[in-house]
Amino acid sequence: MPDYDASRLHVVDHPLVQHKLTLLRDRNTPTKDFRELVTELAIFEGYEALRDLPLEDVQVETPLEVMTGKRIAGKKLAIIPILRAGLGMVDGLLKLVPTARVGHLGMYRDEETHNPVSYYCKLPEDINQRTCIVVDPMLATGGSLTAAIQFLRGAGARDIRCLTIVSCPEGIKNVLDFSDYVQLYTCVVDRELNQNAYILPGLGDAGDRIFGTR
Numbered sequence: 761m762p763d764y765d766a767s768r769l770h771v772v773d774h775p776l777v778q779h780k781l782t783l784l785r786d787r788n789t790p791t792k793d794f795r796e797l798v799t800e801l802a803i804f805e806g807y808e809a810l811r812d813l814p815l816e817d818v819q820v821e822t823p824l825e826v827m828t829g830k831r832i833a834g835k836k837l838a839i840i841p842i843l844r845a846g847l848g849m850v851d852g853l854l855k856l857v858p859t860a861r862v863g864h865l866g867m868y869r870d871e872e873t874h875n876p877v878s879y880y881c882k883l884p885e886d887i888n889q890r891t892c893i894v895v896d897p898m899l900a901t902g903g904s905l906t907a908a909i910q911f912l913r914g915a916g917a918r919d920i921r922c923l924t925i926v927s928c929p930e931g932i933k934n935v936l937d938f939s940d941y942v943q944l945y946t947c948v949v950d951r952e953l954n955q956n957a958y959i960l961p962g963l964g965d966a967g968d969r970i971f972g973t974r
């Protein structure tokens with residue numbers, strides 16, 4: 761039994777997601793394909809994470825008659841990638857919600873301590889009125905994501921949903937224990953962290969694989 765609040769963990773394990781995830785893990789997957797897969801997985805996750813968006817009635821005229829249809833009731837969204845790797849998920853989410861604003865949180869992990877080091881923050885001014893979708897493909901120790909959540913809370917955000925692609929139990933516990941208001945979406949829960957705080961079996965360094973820097 762997990763020792764965290766599993767009701768706030770949503771594993772998006774549709775067969776298409778599992779298939780694409782295997783391609784993503786493969787060390788021989790080239791940069792271009794890796795980037796496309798991250799975008800596609802972000803779409804699947806976004807679809808799940810936004811399934812409770814409020815709707816309102818709207819009149820629409822079909823070629824045959826007038827009817828009452830539904831449309832999204834003007835809910836304001838902000839997509840917040842954690843740089844760098846989170847950038848890879850932004851286009852997928854913008855395909856779902858093209859009008860969303862995008863904020864940026866720059867953070868990297870110190871190679872020795874594995875603690876996040878913050879170097880940039882630019883958020884929409886009205887972040888406290890928006891549903892915040894924080895995106896980062898990897899949830900390892902949870903240091904980066906908890907720092908991002910802390911930032912957003914400090915800026916007044918109340919509805920925070922986090923989307924990762926590969927997570928591990930340690931990071932999930934840290935994030936869910938840190939914040940009882942956060943919903944966490946991931947495509948898979950991997951086994952463990954290695955001594956360098958990399959996820960096993962994982963997919964390696966997501967930022968390097970998205971941007972082709974190694």
Ligand code: PRP
Nearest residue numbers: 843844845868869900901902903904967
């Ligand atoms: C990676 C990843 C997360 C973080 C996860 O970023 O994209 O932000 O590590 O690790 P954590 O859960 O232990 O904090 P990294 O620091 O490698 O920076 P990058 O995206 O610029 O490559």
Ligand code: URA
Nearest residue numbers: 900958959964965966
């Ligand atoms: N960051 C990554 O990119 N990969 C990991 O496995 C852990 C942190």
